[in-house]
Amino acid sequence: xxxxxxxxxxxxxxxxxxxxxxxxxxxxxxxxxxxxxxxxxxxxxxxxxxxxxxxxxxxxxxxxxxxxxxxxxxxxxxxxxxxxxxxxxxxxxxxxxxxxxxxxxxxxxxxxxxxxxxxxxxxxxxxxxxxxxxxxxxxxxxxxxxxxxxxxxxxxxxxxxxxxxxxxxxxxxxxxxxxxxxxxxxxxxxxxxxxxxxxxxxxxxxxxxxxx
Amino acid sequence: xxxxxxxxxxxxxxxxxxxxxxxxxxxxxxxxxxxxxxxxxxxxxxxxxxxxxxxxxxxxxxxxxxxxxxxxxxxxxxxxxxxxxxxxxxxxxxxxxxxxxxxxxxxxxxxxxxxxxxxxxxxxxxxxxxxxxxxxxxxxxxxxxxxxxxxxxxxxxxxxxxxxxxxxxxxxxxxxxxxxxxxxxxxxxxxxxxxxxxxxxxxxxxxxxxxxxxxxxxxxxxxxxxxxxxxxxxxxxxxxxxxxxxxxxxxxxxxxxxxxxxxxxxxxxxxxxxxxxxxxxxxxxxxxxxxx
Numbered sequence: 001x002x003x004x005x006x007x008x009x010x011x012x013x014x015x016x017x018x019x020x021x022x023x024x025x026x027x028x029x030x031x032x033x034x035x036x037x038x039x040x041x042x043x044x045x046x047x048x049x050x051x052x053x054x055x056x057x058x059x060x061x062x063x064x065x066x067x068x069x070x071x072x073x074x075x076x077x078x079x080x081x082x083x084x085x086x087x088x089x090x091x092x093x094x095x096x097x098x099x100x101x102x103x104x105x106x107x108x109x110x111x112x113x114x115x116x117x118x119x120x121x122x123x124x125x126x127x128x129x130x131x132x133x134x135x136x137x138x139x140x141x142x143x144x145x146x147x148x149x150x151x152x153x154x155x156x157x158x159x160x161x162x163x164x165x166x167x168x169x170x171x172x173x174x175x176x177x178x179x180x181x182x183x184x185x186x187x188x189x190x191x192x193x194x195x196x197x198x199x200x201x202x203x204x205x206x207x208x209x210x211x212x
Numbered sequence: 213x214x215x216x217x218x219x220x221x222x223x224x225x226x227x228x229x230x231x232x233x234x235x236x237x238x239x240x241x242x243x244x245x246x247x248x249x250x251x252x253x254x255x256x257x258x259x260x261x262x263x264x265x266x267x268x269x270x271x272x273x274x275x276x277x278x279x280x281x282x283x284x285x286x287x288x289x290x291x292x293x294x295x296x297x298x299x300x301x302x303x304x305x306x307x308x309x310x311x312x313x314x315x316x317x318x319x320x321x322x323x324x325x326x327x328x329x330x331x332x333x334x335x336x337x338x339x340x341x342x343x344x345x346x347x348x349x350x351x352x353x354x355x356x357x358x359x360x361x362x363x364x365x366x367x368x369x370x371x372x373x374x375x376x377x378x379x380x381x382x383x384x385x386x387x388x389x390x391x392x393x394x395x396x397x398x399x400x401x402x403x404x405x406x407x408x409x410x411x412x413x414x415x416x417x418x419x420x421x422x423x424x425x426x427x428x429x430x431x432x433x434x435x436x437x438x439x440x441x442x443x444x445x446x447x448x449x450x451x452x453x454x455x456x457x458x459x460x461x462x463x464x465x466x467x468x469x470x471x472x473x474x475x476x477x478x479x480x481x482x483x484x485x486x487x488x489x490x491x492x493x494x495x496x497x498x499x500x501x502x503x504x
Contacts, residue, residue, distance in 0.1 A: 056435070058398070058432055059399065059434050059435055060399035060400055060432070060433025060434065061398075061399055061400075061402065061433070061434070063433075064400065100309070102356065102360055102361060103431065105397055105399075105400050105432060108400065126360070127360060148240070151243075151279070152242045152248065152279050152280055152281055153241050153279040153309050154239055155281060156281050181242070181243050182242060184242065
């Protein structure tokens with residue numbers, strides 16, 4: 001089986017969705033559990049992709065290509081997982097770029113990596129009004145709220161969301177992680193966030209710690 | 213159409229037949245920690261150094277953005293504008309989200325500055341166009357609105373039309389509006405630059421206004437970004453862009469080569485001046501290195 005998982009990982013990284021789907025179907029036919037395919041092939045594949053992206057061994061289009069292939073694989077597994085009582089998720093995250101800021105790539109990369117690591121991620125999008133973050137936290141009760149900003153002007157809206165969470169009595173119910181080019185570790189502490197990732201790999205490890 | 217920008221002593225004309233205008237992007241603290249620290253310390257010497265260096269590499273206009281968390285842009289932007297006016301002859305491009313900061317900076321900026329920027333968002337049109345009009349400045353209009361950046365060229369064209377129309381109503385002529393069709397990274401979406409190039413062609417054909425571009429985003433997430441940036445700039449100028457906010461040190465060569473290729477550099481004069489200047493700088497650096 002190990003060999004099959006290895007092949008699946010290779011196909012994820014090569015962005016070969018069709019070949020990956022064939023391998024998954026073959027594995028399912030020989031009674032491999034869907035969750036095992038996710039945990040032993042798809043998630044580790046994306047973890048490797050994330051590492052390679054951070055070390056500049058691969059680049060953004062290749063990372064997105066791998067994420068798309070993985071999503072195609074998960075698509076086959078989803079109905080089976082639902083029938084078996086659902087996919088075991090590591091935790092739930094709501095993610096978005098704060099209001100006034102339309103930059104989305106960094107936030108999208110973090111989403112891809114968190115999904116790859118087994119988190120249930122809701123992407124609130126970019127230029128997200130504070131109220132939308134509050135509503136999503138109330139509605140989805142995530143373990144973690146991830147806030148991103150790329151500009152020095154808009155990063156000031158990150159603490160504003162944290163204050164709004166406090167005002168609504170929600171701050172104790174959700175961990176807040178922050179990131180984006182101008183955001184620094186010290187500042188992240190100063191504004192009272194629970195975690196900071198300098199890059200997407202760190203965002204995942206910080207998230208795992210917070211739900212662990 | 214000609215967009216005229218002025219400092220206290222110089223005039224820069226953005227047009228389809230003259231030189232492509234380079235706006236130096238480096239006086240902007242986003243992603244530049246040293247500048248952010250200097251602004252926080254009230255130390256403008258570093259700002260001056262950045263201004264002079266960009267001018268030396270051929271920037272025609274200087275973008276001035278001083279947005280640092282915790283600093284009051286309303287007083288800082290005019291202070292930096294006054295300071296720069298004392299140390300450079302280049303026209304300025306006042307870059308802020310804050311209408312009061314823009315208004316205060318416009319009051320002290322000499323000549324005819326450029327304002328960066330307005331967009332199709334109602335709030336921006338309402339707050340920023342009047343200050344631009346009062347001062348007789350020019351303005352950059354980004355093709356995005358409250359719903360974000362449209363995925364297709366036609367919708368961006370429609371926003372460009374809205375900005376030009378609202379500017380006209382506010383008393384700003386079309387020649388004082390530079391449309392910026394926005395470019396996203398082809399690293400994330402391989403059609404992103406194609407949409408921008410289509411938008412450039414459509415806006416030019418429909419409105420004939422000058423077109424400005426920010427040129428560093430396009431290569432985000434890719435290796436050898438410079439090659440992608442240079443190829444994109446050449447394509448954009450070919451499609452009709454006439455102004456670019458960029459790093460003059462890195463991209464002046466591509467801009468001047470484009471000018472030459474488009475037949476706007478008689479006898480290749482400006483291109484050759486640039487090449488000799490770069491050679492002299494490299495020789496000086498090598499000599500310094502040998503001595504050191």
